[in-house]
Amino acid sequence: MDxxxxxxxxxxxxxxxxxxxxxxxLVFGGLAGLFVGLALYATRPGSLFPNRFLFGTINxxxxxxxxxxxxxxxxxxxxxxxxLGLPGIGVPFAIFAITLASLFAISRIVEQNLLTVRPxxxxxxxxxxxxxxxxxxxxxxxxxxxxxxxxxxxxxxxxVDMTAVAGAVAAGGLGEFAIVYGFKQFNPAVTWAAVxxxxxxVQVVQFTGNALARRVLRx
Amino acid sequence: MTLIRLTGVTKTFPxxxxxxxxxxxxxxxxxxxxxxxxxxxxxxxxxxxxTVLRLVNALETATAGTVEIDGRDITHLxxxxxxxxxxxxxxxxxxxNLFDSRTVAKNVAYPLEVARRPRAEIAARVDELLRFVGLAxxxxxxxxxxxxxxxxxxxxxxxxxTSPRILLADEATSALDPDTTQEVLALLKRINEELGVTxxxxxxxxxxxxxxxxxxxxxxxxxxxxxxxxFDVLSAPQHAATKxxxxxxxxxxxxxxxxxxLHDRHxxxxxxxxxxxxxxTQADVFAALSTHGARFxxxxxxxxxxxxxxxxxxxxxxSGDAExxxxxxxxxxSFAPLIEEDTRG
Numbered sequence: 001m002d003x004x005x006x007x008x009x010x011x012x013x014x015x016x017x018x019x020x021x022x023x024x025x026l027v028f029g030g031l032a033g034l035f036v037g038l039a040l041y042a043t044r045p046g047s048l049f050p051n052r053f054l055f056g057t058i059n060x061x062x063x064x065x066x067x068x069x070x071x072x073x074x075x076x077x078x079x080x081x082x083x084l085g086l087p088g089i090g091v092p093f094a095i096f097a098i099t100l101a102s103l104f105a106i107s108r109i110v111e112q113n114l115l116t117v118r119p120x121x122x123x124x125x126x127x128x129x130x131x132x133x134x135x136x137x138x139x140x141x142x143x144x145x146x147x148x149x150x151x152x153x154x155x156x157x158x159x160v161d162m163t164a165v166a167g168a169v170a171a172g173g174l175g176e177f178a179i180v181y182g183f184k185q186f187n188p189a190v191t192w193a194a195v196x197x198x199x200x201x202v203q204v205v206q207f208t209g210n211a212l213a214r215r216v217l218r219x
Numbered sequence: 220m221t222l223i224r225l226t227g228v229t230k231t232f233p234x235x236x237x238x239x240x241x242x243x244x245x246x247x248x249x250x251x252x253x254x255x256x257x258x259x260x261x262x263x264x265x266x267x268x269x270t271v272l273r274l275v276n277a278l279e280t281a282t283a284g285t286v287e288i289d290g291r292d293i294t295h296l297x298x299x300x301x302x303x304x305x306x307x308x309x310x311x312x313x314x315x316n317l318f319d320s321r322t323v324a325k326n327v328a329y330p331l332e333v334a335r336r337p338r339a340e341i342a343a344r345v346d347e348l349l350r351f352v353g354l355a356x357x358x359x360x361x362x363x364x365x366x367x368x369x370x371x372x373x374x375x376x377x378x379x380x381t382s383p384r385i386l387l388a389d390e391a392t393s394a395l396d397p398d399t400t401q402e403v404l405a406l407l408k409r410i411n412e413e414l415g416v417t418x419x420x421x422x423x424x425x426x427x428x429x430x431x432x433x434x435x436x437x438x439x440x441x442x443x444x445x446x447x448x449x450f451d452v453l454s455a456p457q458h459a460a461t462k463x464x465x466x467x468x469x470x471x472x473x474x475x476x477x478x479x480x481l482h483d484r485h486x487x488x489x490x491x492x493x494x495x496x497x498x499x500t501q502a503d504v505f506a507a508l509s510t511h512g513a514r515f516x517x518x519x520x521x522x523x524x525x526x527x528x529x530x531x532x533x534x535x536x537x538s539g540d541a542e543x544x545x546x547x548x549x550x551x552x553s554f555a556p557l558i559e560e561d562t563r564g
Binding site: 120121124125126129139143218 | 278304305309312314330
């Protein structure tokens with residue numbers, strides 16, 4: 001326990017790293033995923049801009065990357081990061097890999113939530129003379145906002161999970177803290193301290209997401 | 220003046236599966252709707268009614284033929300021109316299709332935002348529309364807080380926002396209870412009479428046709444099989460499918476179990492006469508039966524009033540001497556159309 005008190009500065013630093021990596025990945029992956037999700041939704045047959053080829057292509061790419069376990073994806077995209085001029089280890093690389101991994105998951109969540117908007121609502125908007133891009137970018141995200149918030153909340157939890165793995169590429173964070181100071185030094189109290197912080201982060205995120213969604217959905 | 224004109228319009232959808240035939244939803248239809256008219260389209264589901272409605276505001280484009288709005292062929296308009304056109308055509312739906320994320324006022328404002336009207340103008344227009352449909356106090360409510368009838372009135376206000384000359388109603392009252400249906404129909408009637416809006420309404424409800432329509436078009440399998448004044452089509456349907464459809468919405472002629480029960484209760488013959496103002500009156504039928512000495516009882520029937528003219532059916536159970544009954548039936552059926560079905564065999 002005394003050991004844990006000694007390690008508190010490291011614990012807080014690791015927490016900050018986790019939050020930093022998770023939030024930047026959320027911003028990049030969230031935005032990219034939103035666009036890919038909108039593209040998936042818009043190009044599917046019978047939708048606003050049906051395009052068999054585009055839909056098929058995006059669909060296959062998303063399906064290709066999504067089932068890859070994150071720890072494997074993390075190490076396999078290292079050459080890609082280097083090719084793009086990014087470092088192959090450390091925080092920027094972790095953000096790159098997590099962004100990539102979350103992008104595909106988020107695009108599916110966005111697609112699925114947009115599909116919950118009844119086609120009749122889109123037809124009603126079109127009947128008023130609204131353009132298809134206006135409906136796609138302005139009306140639909142707003143109509144599906146409640147489920148979208150819940151979907152993004154779900155993803156944030158997954159992001160925190162992925163950041164824990166980022167320790168494997170020297171990106172720090174609570175995962176690395178738990179392994180290095182807890183597991184490897186036979187100190188379960190330290191491991192559990194990291195777990196506790198992660199639980200608190202997840203709870204706060206989930207609570208905020210639920211509250212926001214409840215407000216948007218008015219129930 | 221013709222406002223909506225469909226000429227030889229066909230709409231084919233791609234086949235639902237490989238090797239299947241393409242689906243012909245609308246098959247060579249021609250239809251004129253005059254400005255200020257209320258035209259009803261009736262028919263079983265799958266007859267192509269909804270597609271006809273969507274051809275008028277170009278949510279569907281014709282595979283062949285032309286659709287003209289106010290003399291302008293819209294079948295080859297560009298997307299931008301179509302969007303402008305839709306501002307002049309309002310549409311309401313069975314499921315209302317309101318925007319759940321927007322308040323009542325914001326729902327009504329939507330077409331005006333799309334048309335890029337100034338904010339002050341939008342506010343004033345929304346106010347005016349909500350008062351017109353009797354929902355001024357609900358401006359800040361959300362759709363889920365409204366009843367079905369209120370939702371449809373919001374739908375109507377939204378459809379009227381840009382002051383269109385045409386209103387398309389797609390089964391607009393089919394999801395409402397009878398009282399609310401009457402309310403909404405009265406509102407639509409006002410829109411036609413006070414604002415001079417031309418209404419094209421598709422329905423399978425008798426009430427809608429009776430209270431609202433001037434003219435009715437009957438569709439089956441993508442074709443128009445009959446059309447004319449509401450009274451004429453409903454009181455004397457010509458086509459077999461129209462007869463079946465009219466019987467199913469009016470329900471004043473006993474069929475099936477109902478008829479079997481009548482036969483069980485009344486041992487004599489059971490016949491139904493058609494009554495139609497101008498041609499056949501009840502008094503004539505009763506007089507003809509009485510003079511031939513047949514005893515009869517009224518066992519089923521209904522009288523419908525359409526624009527002050529009545530028609531309907533009288534189902535009578537006749538008893539007594541078989542010959543007298545036959546000659547009575549012959550006498551009455553010489554002027555009143557007769558329906559007799561024997562279900563006992």
